[in-house]
Amino acid sequence: MAEAFFNHLFKKxxxxxxxxxxxxxxxxxxxxxxxxxxxxxxxQKPKLLTDKLMKEANRIIVMETGLSKFILPEYSSKLExxxxxxLLGKPISKVRKIRNxxxxxxxxxxxxxxxxxxxxx
Numbered sequence: 509m510a511e512a513f514f515n516h517l518f519k520k521x522x523x524x525x526x527x528x529x530x531x532x533x534x535x536x537x538x539x540x541x542x543x544x545x546x547x548x549x550x551x552q553k554p555k556l557l558t559d560k561l562m563k564e565a566n567r568i569i570v571m572e573t574g575l576s577k578f579i580l581p582e583y584s585s586k587l588e589x590x591x592x593x594x595l596l597g598k599p600i601s602k603v604r605k606i607r608n609x610x611x612x613x614x615x616x617x618x619x620x621x622x623x624x625x626x627x628x629x
Contacts, residue, residue, distance in 0.1 A: 509607055510569065510590075512542055512549045513614040521621065526561050528578045530554030537600050541607045562586070569617075571610075 511525035531554050542549045555561075562568055562583045570576045571592040579587050590613050595603055 509538060509542060509549075509610045510571065510614055512547050512552070513611050514617070516547050517614065518618045518621070521566075524555070524561060524565075526555040526557035528557055528575060530556055535595060537603050538595060541600065541604050544604070545607070545611070567617075 511523045514521075514523035534549060534552055534554060539548075539550050557578070559580065562580060565583075565586055567588055568579055568583055568586045570579065570587065570589045572594055573589070573591050576587055576589050590610075592610060592613075593602075593606055595606060598606070
């Protein structure tokens with residue numbers, strides 16, 4: 509969801525999402541709640557988090573508590589923990605609330621990026 513929101517809302521950069529144990533496909537409820545806000549992620553595929561992805565990243569955002577332990581120490585300065593609840597097994601109403609929280613976090617991230625890139629007057 510975070511990757512989709514970022515790439516939908518901010519065209520100046522690109523987000524890539526990956527996991528330590530990616531599922532084979534995106535959960536249907538995730539696809540549904542994103543379609544509800546006009547973003548189609550049905551063709552997206554979960555990806556494995558690799559050293560190459562971490563090296564290329566400007567920021568590494570961990571969505572689930574406890575997953576930051578999988579980030580190699582040399583990338584810890586890029587790490588940001590959003591502490592988002594795990595979606596698996598949640599009712600769709602809860603998935604919508606999590607989606608909305610992720611969207612707010614992505615919008616805040618975009619604001620921060622835009623502030624960094626503004627020239628000083």
